[in-house]
Amino acid sequence: xxxxxxVAALVAAFCLAGWVALAVLSTLAxxxxxxxxVSQPFAAMIVEPAAVAWATFLLLAADLLLPxxxxxxxxxxAMVIGWPLAALAGTAGxxxxxxxxxxxxxxxGRKAFERFVTPEEAGKFGKWxxxxxPAALVVSRLVPVMAETLSCMAGLARMHFGRFLGGLVxxxxxxxxxxxxxxxxxxxxxNGPGWALAIALALPAAxxxxxxxxxxxxxx
Numbered sequence: 219x220x221x222x223x224x225v226a227a228l229v230a231a232f233c234l235a236g237w238v239a240l241a242v243l244s245t246l247a248x249x250x251x252x253x254x255x256v257s258q259p260f261a262a263m264i265v266e267p268a269a270v271a272w273a274t275f276l277l278l279a280a281d282l283l284l285p286x287x288x289x290x291x292x293x294x295x296a297m298v299i300g301w302p303l304a305a306l307a308g309t310a311g312x313x314x315x316x317x318x319x320x321x322x323x324x325x326x327g328r329k330a331f332e333r334f335v336t337p338e339e340a341g342k343f344g345k346w347x348x349x350x351x352p353a354a355l356v357v358s359r360l361v362p363v364m365a366e367t368l369s370c371m372a373g374l375a376r377m378h379f380g381r382f383l384g385g386l387v388x389x390x391x392x393x394x395x396x397x398x399x400x401x402x403x404x405x406x407x408x409n410g411p412g413w414a415l416a417i418a419l420a421l422p423a424a425x426x427x428x429x430x431x432x433x434x435x436x437x438x
Contacts, residue, residue, distance in 0.1 A: 267299040271307040278311025282319045282334060282366055288312055288359075289397045289418040296401030297411060305398035312359075312390050316369040320382060323373035331374045335367050342433070343367045351377070352385030359393040360425035 274295040278288055288308065296304035322330045346354040347368050355372070358365040365386075372382045400417050404410035 267303060270295055270299045271303050274304065274307040275311040275314070278308060279314040279318070281312065282315040285363065287362075287418070287422070288393070289422055290415065292394055292397040293401030293405070293414050293418040296398040297405030297414070301395070301398040301402035304401065305394045308394035308398060309390055312365070312394065313386065316365055316386055316390075317383075319366055319369040320373035320379075323370045324376055325373075328374065331370055335370050339363060339367045340371065344371055347371050347375075352381045355382065355385030356389040359389045360422070361429045362422050362426055364429070365389070 274291055277286055277291055280286060281288060288311075292304055292308035295307065298304075299307075319334055323334070343358075343364050346364075355365070355368055358368050369382075369386065397418055401414050404414040404417070407413075
């Protein structure tokens with residue numbers, strides 16, 4: 219049953235990602251006939267701001283199950299619907315996924331926790347939550363997978379919900395705003411979309427490398 223759910227989530231994520239990609243393509247290059255790839259009714263639907271915002275929200279909420287690159291999704295959405303709506307949808311989606319992980323692990327305990335977090339992830343990130351508490355949640359957005367893992371661990375440890383939510387919001391809002399602005403402003407410049415994608419990929423990679431370096435230094 220778990221495999222069936224994972225396959226379904228993968229298919230949904232692929233469809234949503236394709237939806238956002240088509241919206242970006244149709245917005246950036248309509249004069250080149252990009253919309254000729256799809257029917258006109260569907261083309262009109264994918265560039266509808268509300269539709270793109272919902273796709274962004276749902277894709278990021280699924281980050282609890284899948285390694286969704288939130289920075290790329292938010293930047294891509296901002297190229298289509300602008301930074302305010304992309305930041306709002308991105309923040310809501312990221313928070314929804316993390317809140318689901320927190321409450322599922324808090325209410326269902328270790329059985330739910332083991333469905334979402336591997337032993338390797340727990341060992342890698344757990345000591346940061348033990349040492350820094352909500353402060354670890356603030357910086358967790360800079361490291362791929364870390365925010366989802368810490369949210370589940372916070373729920374399992376029954377961290378006070380107000381402290382958990384405060385740290386999560388403080389870390390999530392600037393993350394979503396920054397990458398929404400990257401997509402919005404660079405996406406409208408010549409050769410800008412490529413630079414926006416590069417930044418959206420490079421910064422989380424740098425965060426992961428920095429985390430790995432700090433982890434190794436802690437062991438030495």
